[in-house]
Amino acid sequence: MTRIHHKKGVIVKKSLIILSLITCSFTTQANNLIKNDLVHEQKNCFQGPFENYDSWINFFKKLKQRKIKEPTLLAKTIESFDKRFGEIKFNEYKTSLSCRNFKYTVDGNIVKGFIIKPKQTEESLPVLVYNRGGNGNYGSMVFGNLFNSLFPIANRGFIIIGSQYRGSLTSSDTLDEFGGKDVHDVIELFKFIPDIVGADPTRIGMFGGSRGGMQTFLTLKEIDSVKAVVTSSGIYDLPLTLKTQPKFSQMFKHRIPNFDSNKAVELEKRSVTKWVDKIPKKVPILIIHGEKDQRVSVENAKNLVTEFSKNKIPHKLIVYSNDDHYLSKNSANAIEATVDWFRKHL
Helix, strand or coil: CHHHHHHHHHHHHHHHHHHHHHHHHHHHHHCCCECCCCCEEEEECCCHHHCCHHHHHHHHHHHHHCCCCCHHHHHHHHHHHHHHCCHHHHHHHHHHEEEEEEEEEECCEEEEEEEEEECCCCCCEEEEEEECCCECCECCCCHHHHHHHHHHHHCCCCEEEEECCCCCCCCCCCCCCCCCCCHHHHHHHCCCHHHECCEEEEEEEEEEECHHHHHHHHHHCCCCCCCEEEEECCCCCHHHHHHHCCCHHHHHHHHCCCCCCCHHHHHHHCCHHHCHHHCCCCCCEEEEEECCCCCCCCHHHHHHHHHHHHCCCCEEEEEECCCCCCCCCCHHHHHHHHHHHHHHHC
């Protein structure tokens, strides 16, 4: 009798576990921002060390303690972090924004992406596809980058979706071709836009910085649903960039297939200045650049808008004097200009 009772207990226990897993699954699906089975593992950005501001700053402190042993310097580093981010802004964004990291498959590769969406709204919102800079793991949109670069824009009434590009945020980031097949990772995102909760698929913009500028125009050449574009500190002419920054040759050689054997062709493929006639002529484009950009010469931007004028493409150029690649002195102004551009044209 005792044995039978034990079996019943086991059955009941197993049933409760199964019910709990089913309930958890339904809850997770209900919290998904993209209702598409091709998008999986949609995980809240505000979890783990980013669940609250204290846990985030403690996480940062532990990371820095490994490298910084001098207490005064460590304290200054923590103070700088707090000044850059801050608990008030963190709490504001956590209250007003939903954010998810997710995975999707492109060309047989598991690719990581992210989506940010305002919480409190009943209206359908425009969607911005964001193209990050860097290459491989360098420049990935980790939480701090999302916080500084994208949360302020999403908080003004936009849904933002972006790709980390294939291979990024993994132990091996060899898949990134710097404007090659990785462009497919961006194009694939457009398939998910109609399935984003609260999105208006008729109002799509695209923006990106540095390498993301190149990525934006490579995508624009293939997609006809984009209504407005903003790029900042962008690479638009790779031969020019290689001339002004010879050290890029090692990165190009590492990332771009056939670079050594077919350099001129591969660089031109990625340079919008060489094929401006291939992009839509009715999409308004805002170009932002720093005059003192030591990484990507401002001549990239100036040459591009010259080509825009020749091809009668609507555009506007903003050059911030005495500013750098990261627009360190004008980041708030650049965000404001970006928001204004998309509000005007979407």
